[in-house]
Amino acid sequence: ETGVTQSPTHLIKTRGQQVTLRCSSQSGHNTVSWYQQALGQGPQFIFQYYREEENGRGNFPPRFSGLQFPNYSSELNVNALELDDSALYLCASSLASTGANYGYTFGSGTRLTVV
Amino acid sequence: QKEVEQDPGPLSVPEGAIVSLNCTYSNSAFQYFMWYRQYSRKGPELLMYTYSSGNKEDGRFTAQVDKSSKYISLFIRDSQPSDSATYLCAMSWSGGYQKVTFGTGTKLQVIP
Numbered sequence: 001e002t003g004v005t006q007s008p009t010h011l012i013k014t015r016g017q018q019v020t021l022r023c024s025s026q027s028g029h030n031t032v033s034w035y036q037q038a039l040g041q042g043p044q045f046i047f048q049y050y051r052e053e054e055n056g057r058g059n060f061p062p063r064f065s066g067l068q069f070p071n072y073s074s075e076l077n078v079n080a081l082e083l084d085d086s087a088l089y090l091c092a093s094s095l096a097s098t099g100a101n102y103g104y105t106f107g108s109g110t111r112l113t114v115v
Numbered sequence: 116q117k118e119v120e121q122d123p124g125p126l127s128v129p130e131g132a133i134v135s136l137n138c139t140y141s142n143s144a145f146q147y148f149m150w151y152r153q154y155s156r157k158g159p160e161l162l163m164y165t166y167s168s169g170n171k172e173d174g175r176f177t178a179q180v181d182k183s184s185k186y187i188s189l190f191i192r193d194s195q196p197s198d199s200a201t202y203l204c205a206m207s208w209s210g211g212y213q214k215v216t217f218g219t220g221t222k223l224q225v226i227p
């Protein structure tokens with residue numbers, strides 16, 4: 001299977017709830033990064049996982065957390081949802097050897113709406 | 116001041132025009148420069164990447180990097196309606212984990 005797949009494609013949650021977003025990386029890619037893209041903005045780096053450990057984090061609070069599994073699939077968890085968390089959440093995979101500097105493969109994203 | 120500045124547009128051009136998209140940046144540590152294309156309701160798709168200063172051409176697309184001016188450009192020749200999308204510049208450095216910093220994106224519309 002090629003490409004990055006994300007699920008679900010759309011989600012509506014209530015403020016204060018928790019959400020889990022899922023991602024299957026491109027075959028052969030061992031590094032996964034998550035980005036948040038607000039409407040009209042560029043993607044903002046949330047964190048990166050390699051070998052099932054977080055190895056880099058952007059300016060996001062601890063209520064944003066993640067997991068990477070041995071098959072390189074990944075989850076993004078967000079607790080205590082706030083209205084400002086409404087955004088497109090993008091999963092991006094890459095090879096650790098070449099890295100994101102030579103480009104990510106992005107999924108189509110999960111559109112999260114918090115009401 | 117944002118690390119990467121990009122005019123959000125929108126930019127409307129007639130089919131066949133040459134399009135110029137630009138970004139400026141403030142972090143001199145950036146060494147890798149990328150351009151992504153994002154269609155509505157889709158994730159970004161890598162168009163081109165370059166390392167350090169110089170030009171790179173791929174078909175109708177040419178990327179230019181001027182590190183002395185902290186300025187990068189993407190040129191699209193013979194623009195087509197299918198080029199209508201949002202174009203994101205992106206940059207990163209070689210140290211540490213691989214965080215990529217994106218511009219806000221420029222929305223391009225090519226009118227038939």
